Amino acid sequence: MSRKASDNVEYTLRSLSHLMKEKRRKKDENAGERSLVAAESYTSINSQGATGGGGDLERAARRQFQRDVTPAFVYVVSVFSALGGFLFGYDTGVVSGAMLLLKKQMNLTALWQELVVSSTVGAAALSALLGGLLNGTCGRRPSILIASCFFTAGAVVLAAAGNKETLLAGRVVVGLGIGLASMTIPVYIAEAAPSHLRGRLVTINTLFITGGQFFAAVIDGAFSYLAKDGWRYMFGLSAVPSVIQFFGFLFLPESPRWLIQKGQTQKARRVLSQIRGNQTIDEEYDSIKNSIDEEEKEVGTAGPVICRMLTYPPTRRALIVGCGLQMFQQLSGINTVMYYCATILQMSGMQDDTLAIWLSAVIALINFIFTLFGVWLVEKLGRRKLTIGSLAGTTIALIILALGFLLSAQVSPPVTLYPRNSSSENSICTKYSDCNGCMLDPNCGFCYQANKSNIVESSCVPVDKKFNVKAALGRCSNESKTEELFWAYNYCPTPYSWIALVSLIIYLVFFAPGMGPMPWTVNSEIYPLWARSTGNACSSGVNWIFNVLISLTFLHTAEYLTYYGAFFLYAGFAAVGLIFIYGCLPETKGKKLEEIESLFENKLCTCGASESDEGRFKLTTHYLSTARGE
Ligand SMILES: O[C@H]1[C@H](O)[C@@H](O)[C@H](O)[C@@H](O)[C@H]1O
16 A cells, blocks of 8 residues: 555544544443444444445445554464464374384284274364363463463374374374364464454465375375384474474463453453554454344353254354364365375375375375465455365366276276185185276285286285285285286276376365365354354364264275275265255355354355345344344
8 A cells, every 4th residue: 555545544544533432422322332333334324325325435444454454463373373283284194104104113903003093083073072162261372272282292102102002192182182273273363363364364274284284294205214213203293383383372362352252351452452453443342342242132141052052043054054064074085085095096006105105295285285275265256156166176076086996997807817726715805806896805905917008817815914015825925026926905907097196186176275174264253252162163073073984984985885986975975065055155255253143144045145135135134233222
């Protein structure tokens, strides 16, 4: 903004603030305390006909001024908070590489491997659900401090673990940190951010999640060469960002909205001024205070928050939308892609282990880069268009992925060699006549020779239960097998593996900017203050519960439905999600947190139409009645 323009705006603001003080004094005389925002809306709506919308001009000037001088402090607050997102991504991502080394060094059985991986996600679900209580009673800042203590303690325990029980304990502690951070941080950022930047700043948290996943993939790749104890570095490194976050948060303030809700008004004003720099905070302060008072009148304060949320239609609808978004995020298979990426690439025929690990890092990088697009798009397109476009593309990518696997299954190479005297151990595998049937059975693998691109001399034989990198008997049971002999466990050689790689990339290009971050962003803004902690606790809990369900069942689903069946299933979930989001997700872009509740006053399936005149009409009537004190 040029100096002259900024002088003008400042001049307008000064006379504005004088005008508003006068207005407030008169109103207080007449009708007791009434909110500034209500008075303003009323004046502006009334004046539109008579004076051509002077109130609107005033507000536009104020908004423009605030946009131009967003203080840097709000970015500092967001970045320090988003370190929690980084740890969420790092700790969920790093385990796949660490597991490759751990299972050998600690002799982990399949059950222990599953426990070490999913205990973290299970603990995250629990702490996200319980975190609502902690957030509501102690505040956002102590919750974030506690989460960073969990992250640090977990990292230390994991790095020093001497046996598998300690390992499990460390993974649970880290999970408690992840769950708590995942539900608190978006709320904290949303409550500190100015409304025109809120979407962008909250989305930065998801950018950090995907950044953490990428970083974890690189660290996994780098330390995978350190067969002994490489996993200790992989786990231990996460203590660095968590310690930085802990010390940073000792100096960062509590959420101003939480402080106002708890009646700590002086402190709230101080924090709000600190976050907003030298801007006037009266309007924002009054708006928050007014909406808290109104909500208390409307919904009351008796009974558990979740019961009040469920019996009050607008919050009930918001909760359905919030939990639905989180559920469909997971049902569309993101973590099957993130956690099993290397396996999926192998399943589709990619044979080299190291290549698969490094390609997973590339996949995580694509997820990160396209989340960056989300940060940019969220305030341009808005939440609704971005989410719908993203899920539509995700559905198509899943269909292509499924078709790729279907095509591979149809050209699956036949079994040509059968053992002459088949032992009982061998008999389970000899019943398969082609590679597709053989690889879907977790007990068997496909042993073959490749003659240029032709598969010859192929057999289906039992896998070595301890190390699935070789067969239990026969030609492929020797790890130092001859060059022409190949062992395919979990996949079949196919000329179509490139389809899987291309469709995984398309999947992430669409998923990452919208369906990745928007469920978190939207949930941080759709609940009124009294319901925000509980609403976010429930929806984050739903996210983690479906995360466990989908990632734990993927291999079994693939076994029963075949690979293409599993991906068609996810495509089906994503298509249902698309209908749900199209019907139910309202646009929240640019609205004050205090205005958003009114978007859920209509019936659930008309929420999505809130951009229409009907939605605007509802908003106007809401403010008119607020202004009239109804
Ligand atoms: O928003 C995030 C992100 O998309 C991650 O990549 C994914 O692993 C998480 O489960 C999800 O909640």
